[in-house]
Amino acid sequence: MTVRAALFDLDGTLVDSLGDITDAVNHMLASFGRPSLAAPSVRQLVGKGARDLVRRALGTGSQDDITRALDLFVAYNSNHIADKSALYPGAWEALHQLAESGIRMAVISNKNEALCRLVMEALGIVRQFEIICGGDTFSEMKPSPLPLLRVVERLGVAPHEAVMIGDSINDVQAGQRAGVTTIGCAWGYGGEKELTGADHRAVSFRGVTAILLKGSA
Structure with a gap:
């Protein structure tokens, strides 16, 4: 080879990056009035892109909800990209x-x-x-x-x-x-x-x- x-x-x-991803997911969930997720749960959602991540974290919701959730996640993660x-x-x-x-x-x-x-x-x-x-x-x-x-x-x-x-x-x-x-x-x-x-x-x-x-x- x-x-x-x-x-x-x-x-x-x-x-x-799990800590920062978890924080961004929980910021998004809080905006929807949803309970937060622990890092091990978020870890299981990572790997197929941000839209899939927020869709699975949100659990239920319309396409508009998922788009809004994605925007919230990306904005928060961008501003806290390497806190942890x-x-x-x-x-x-x-x-x-x-x-x-x-x-x-x-x-x-x-x-x-x-x-x-x-x-x-x-x-x-x-x-x-x-x-x-x-x-x-x-x-x-x-x-x-x-x-x-x-x-x-x-x-x-x-x-x-x-x-x-x-x-x-x-x-x-x-x-x-x-x-x-x-x-x-x-x-x-x-x-x-x-x-x-x-x-x-x-x-x-x-x-x-x-x-x-x-x-x-």
């Missing part, structure tokens, strides 16, 4: 090591692209990535292979020369469908069961870099 590009998921992979969010241990060092090794990097998230850029800027990693894509960047989001295929095309690498690194079944399935090798991150939000189909499994960023750098040698 020759690795020329690393494609990272964001929430639950590079960034632990932080890089996972070893992420900063791994990104610098990969950059020094000549591996090109992109973020492919189902989070809104604008929110991706905001949190990455706040945490000081936005300049490490050539491409940043969110769930609203393309016509489809993960687990569709489309975002991965578009990104590797833009990077000028073949799918078999790229690796998708993520914590959920969306990342694993998108990689499989795109012909991209996958690394499942055991520290994220998806849980072990969602990573069973990954080509590799890592319990730390040291493990991720070991796999990638071995493949780039």
Whole structure:
């Protein structure tokens, strides 16, 4: 395996953003007079984009309600993008090591692209990535292979020369469908069961870099 590009998921992979996402969800729910949700409950809703997140958190409501809920969520999250969010241990060092090794990097998230850029800027990693894509960047989001295929095309690498690194079944399935090798991150939000189909499994960023750098040698 020759690795020329690393494609990272964001929430639950590079960034632990659950606290800020939970706060934004509960701000939205309070506006509708709904009870708040604990972080473990919100964690189960993360992964398929903001609209799906607020729809499931709201439980019931018209399309107008969901649109209003989405606006409330995005506005609050934008204004509190990194109150509690932080890089996972070893992420900063791994990104610098990969950059020094000549591996090109992109973020492919189902989070809104604008929110991706905001949190990455706040945490000081936005300049490490050539491409940043969110769930609203393309016509489809993960687990569709489309975002991965578009990104590797833009990077000028073949799918078999790229690796998708993520914590959920969306990342694993998108990689499989795109012909991209996958690394499942055991520290994220998806849980072990969602990573069973990954080509590799890592319990730390040291493990991720070991796999990638071995493949780039």
